[in-house]
Amino acid sequence: MTAKHSPLTELMHAVLDGEASAAEARELELRLAADPAARAEFDDWQRLFHALGEVAQEHAPEGLVASVTAALPSPPRTAGDRGQPFPDRRVLGHTRFGFPRRVLGESRAMQPPHVASSTPTRSITMTQQSRIFAHRKAWLGAGIVAAAAVVVAQVAFDFPVAKDVVGTVAPAERYRAAPNGSEDVKLGVPAGATANSTATNEASRAIAEKSADLTAQKKADLSAEKKADLTAQQRAELAAEKKADLNAQKTADLAAQKTADLTAQKTADLTAQKTADRTAQKAADMSMQRSEAARAETQRSMEMSTNRTAQP
């Protein structure tokens, strides 16, 4: 039920809240000067306001900053980044905050937010991303090498089509050219007679040599590329590790700073409390002493009065 409150009381609250204008404050002063009851009420409210300002506040728990920092996701992407074709929400085992649920303790800390968010999440760390990227590169490289090997084999080796082969499963048979016999060697015959076969052999040799060169070149390229990838990955991992170390150091420094602040604050609170208690105790003692003195005085007066009455 809502109690009625007068405009004067409202004005008192506005002044005590620091929300009244100078004119309103002046008006209140005038009214309080003319009305002792209103002055008493104002003093009463003022005491309550002052006491509310003295209510001790809770200290934030130790480790809150560290736990938040540790679970901090990467900064949200700006509007221009949102058209990414493969959002990383396909990564399993991550929450919409980009950290495992256990970070927040029980599942109740991870209830759905009351405001819908359109921001896509980043669920994997930069280190994980760089590793995945490195794996992709390795697979792509291997694929390219395999395809190149097939092409080279087709170009370099001219396999004859086997005759009378039925079906696809047939005993492997190595192609062998018929060896040259003594009848093929004719002494004194001009070189031009064997020109055709010699040219064929030389062409085959040239193709084989070229193929070997190409393969060696590709192997060298692949090795260099792999080495470069590894170096880049190592560099990225080192940088990430260094950054993580730095962050951990900063978190630790902050925690230490907070602990120090907390201790200082607690000490100050304790000191203030002790001082206040001591002052109150002194006031109480003084009051008691005064009461004792007054009682003694009264007792003395009564005795004197009794003595006077007893005298003839």
Next chain:
Amino acid sequence: MRVPTFAAVACTSDEDDDRVLVERYLSGDRDAFTALVVRYQRPIYNAAFWVLRRHEDAHDISQTVFLKVAERADEYDPKYKFFSWIYRIAVNESLNLLRRHRHEDELEDDVEIAGDESAGPERQASAAQLARQLRKAMMTMATSDRLVLTLRHFSECSYEEMAQILEIDEKTVKSRLFEARRRLRGLLKDWK
């Protein structure tokens, strides 16, 4: 002019500085966000604690609030004050948790908080003693009362700021504050 009474008071913090820190975080500086957490951890924790009245819940909510803010930092509209935004998230999250747990008790009209009758009158009147009684009395009050008293007296928010955080008009803020104070004074047996 309002004077902050305890460290890291949210409603009196440097608003421009907050905006700069948010911008720095959005451009990839995680330390900027850590600075925001350090600045607001106490007021946010206190806001959650005074709504939930349980340290464990206040801790969980504080963590959730900061992570939610980090996740949605790009949704922050700089034309509003940062603390109003983060406070609104904290208040809503706390109230949501309260609804889910349903451990909020209704306030009894005749609840009175006993003063320390064994002490002398001066001792009872001491500010520290009174503050302790007030704290105890506030713990028995309804959530809406605790909320407005916390925002005004502990976080030192103005009527306008409270209206932004609670998403109500200023007139309602004044009325709720007045009623909460009246009920609080009624709970203090030895007030007079």
